[in-house]
Amino acid sequence: MSTLKDRLPATLATARLALATPALGHVREMAVLANNKAIHAVLSRLPHPYGESDGRFFVETIARGPEEFAWAIEHRGAFIGTIGLHLLPGRLPELGYWLGEPFWGQGFATEAGQAVVAAARAAGAPGLRSRALLDNHASRKVLGKLGFIDVGEDIDRTGTLTGRKVMQMRLEFGR
Numbered sequence: 001m002s003t004l005k006d007r008l009p010a011t012l013a014t015a016r017l018a019l020a021t022p023a024l025g026h027v028r029e030m031a032v033l034a035n036n037k038a039i040h041a042v043l044s045r046l047p048h049p050y051g052e053s054d055g056r057f058f059v060e061t062i063a064r065g066p067e068e069f070a071w072a073i074e075h076r077g078a079f080i081g082t083i084g085l086h087l088l089p090g091r092l093p094e095l096g097y098w099l100g101e102p103f104w105g106q107g108f109a110t111e112a113g114q115a116v117v118a119a120a121r122a123a124g125a126p127g128l129r130s131r132a133l134l135d136n137h138a139s140r141k142v143l144g145k146l147g148f149i150d151v152g153e154d155i156d157r158t159g160t161l162t163g164r165k166v167m168q169m170r171l172e173f174g175r
Contacts, residue, residue, distance in 0.1 A: 005087055007123035008069050012115040017108065019071035019115060022063040022082060026072045027055035029079040033100030042136050043098055044159030058082075073099065073112050083112045085120060085128070092170070093120060095130045095143075109142045117146050117171065127172040131156070134165045147171045 012019040022030075031052045033039075040048035047054055063070040063084070070084030081099035088094075095116060099109055120128055130148055132139040140150075148169040156166045 004093065004120075004123050004125055005069050008085070009119055009123075012071065012119055014111045014115050016075060017112055017115070018074045018077075019083065019112060020074065022059045022070055022072040024056065024059055026079040027052050027059060029100075030055040030058070030072075030082075033079070033081065033102075034098070036101055038101055039098055040160065042133055042139065042161075043096075044156055044161040045096075046098065046160070048160075071112075071116070073097075073108065075103070075108065080108060081112075083109075083116055085116070092127050092129045093125055095120075095128050095146075095171075104138070109139075110145050113142060113146045121173045125173065127170060129171075130169045131166045132169065133161065134167055140167060140169070143169050 010021055031050055031054065034046060034050040034055070035048070037048060040046050040050070062068050067087050068084055069087060070082050072079055073081045073083055080103045081097065083097035085093040085095060095113065097109055097112065117128065130143050132143060134153065148171045151168045151170045154166055154168050156162055156164050
């Protein structure tokens with residue numbers, strides 16, 4: 001029997017974006033965009049400073065590793081961020097994403113998120129979970145547009161956000 005990960009598409013397309021397997025060709029721009037304190041401040045699994053070696057590690061080890069299924073987000077052929085699902089046994093997949101700061105506020109996160117939500121649903125996921133810092137209103141707004149609802153405040157227990165207040169969010173797929 002195939003797993004959810006086996007049923008997810010390697011590529012997705014939207015009106016403005018192409019989502020594809022992160023590749024070594026993305027690493028240079030990934031390092032430039034991710035090496036940003038404003039991005040690091042809101043993500044629990046992004047190192048700072050972020051260099052090309054971090055990008056290579058992400059592409060070669062994490063992006064399609066045992067617990068991840070990530071897509072590079074491209075706009076007009078240029079890398080602008082990543083989006084993916086963290087897949088842990090016995091838990092709903094967790095949606096996570098980041099965009100380079102020059103691409104904030106243009107609807108790209110929502111557009112990429114809609115594609116991934118639809119793909120996860122089509123692949124048979126019963127729903128998704130996500131989380132955002134309580135004061136990360138932009139990300140919480142994106143998740144709300146995708147249909148996620150707040151399920152409760154929590155304290156992040158892992159990564160660079162350890163000890164900070166987050167809103168746990170959930171999206172249930174009605175079958």
